[in-house]
Amino acid sequence: MATSITVKIIIGLLALLLVVRLLGKKELAQITPLDFVYLLILGGLLEDAVYDDMVSIWQVLYTIGLWAILIYIVELIVRRFDKTRTLIKGKPSVIINDGELDTKVLKENKLESEQLRTMLRQQGIFSIKEVKYGILESSGQLSVMRNEQTSAVTAEMLSITPHEEALSHLLVDEGRIQKQALKFINKDEQWLLSLLAEKGYQDINKIYYAEWSEADGLILRGVKK
Structure with missing residues (x-):
């Protein structure tokens, strides 16, 4: 034996x-x-x-x-x-194209917004606004090209005061308000709806992805026309 x-x-x-x-x-x-x-x-x-x-x-x-x-x-x-x-073996999929989130491709790959954010954070990216191109490889890995504005040029090199950064929070995911995220930042749904209204959006169902931070305010991606 x-x-x-x-x-x-x-x-x-x-x-x-x-x-x-x-x-x-x-x-x-x-x-x-x-x-x-x-x-x-x-x-x-x-x-x-x-x-x-x-x-x-x-x-x-x-x-x-x-x-x-x-x-x-x-x-x-x-x-x-x-x-x-x-x-x-599959093929790479362009999830973020020239700064725009392709919600159709995201859904085709069975990828949720928070999963995408996790993959970005693993590469040291804490806001989708930093990404120019995001490609989901056939292996499941996410390859990212940063925006030129977020390239590795230090403030010391340019003798300027750097833009203050802050952690972003996902407030709208596939047309649904993330109540836990609002609670975490001590805000309510009315505050979010007012913020969206200021940007000209009345229907929450037309917004696929919305994140907010103290430094950059509200950032929208994948908005239906």
């Missing part, structure tokens, strides 16, 4: 190394959803085989070999036929 488990685990380790080599020299962040499925299913196959006495070592070898061949064939097809790349 112990010998069988040991051999199966060793074979499993070699198989995982083989799969990683087949995927090519990628970092974990570059692995696509399809690549992840490869590894997940292979891991499940090995987990079931290791502790099942009814599964022989040869059956494990056959399963791993067949799975590796299928992976190789799919990768070969993707490399040889460009049209299959998008179908199998």
Whole structure:
């Protein structure tokens, strides 16, 4: 029993190394959803085989070999036929285009506004106004090009007093007022509606994304005409 488990685990380790080599020299962040499925299913196959006495070592070898061949064939097809790349591995999506939030693309990728804000914060960006282009890669990572106004030029270099920054808060998400965010900044719905009215917006349902900060006030994106 112990010998069988040991051999199966060793074979499993070699198989995982083989799969990683087949995927090519990628970092974990570059692995696509399809690549992840490869590894997940292979891991499940090995987990079931290791502790099942009814599964022989040869059956494990056959399963791993067949799975590796299928992976190789799919990768070969993707490399040889460009049209299959998008179908199998997906394609990058432009979420923010020239400073404008594309709500249609956001919904197509099943991405919520707060998820987008989290991805931006992970890159040191705390307001959508800092972004000129935001591209959701096929791996699920967000690539960002900052606005020229927020590029890395220090105030000391220009001998000026820098613009004061403040944390932004998402107040409207897909046409819905975020009451918790309003409570956090000690404001109410009437205050928000008055602020929107000053900018010429009476219908809250037409506003997809609205954030507010002490420094920049209200910033709207994805507003329906």
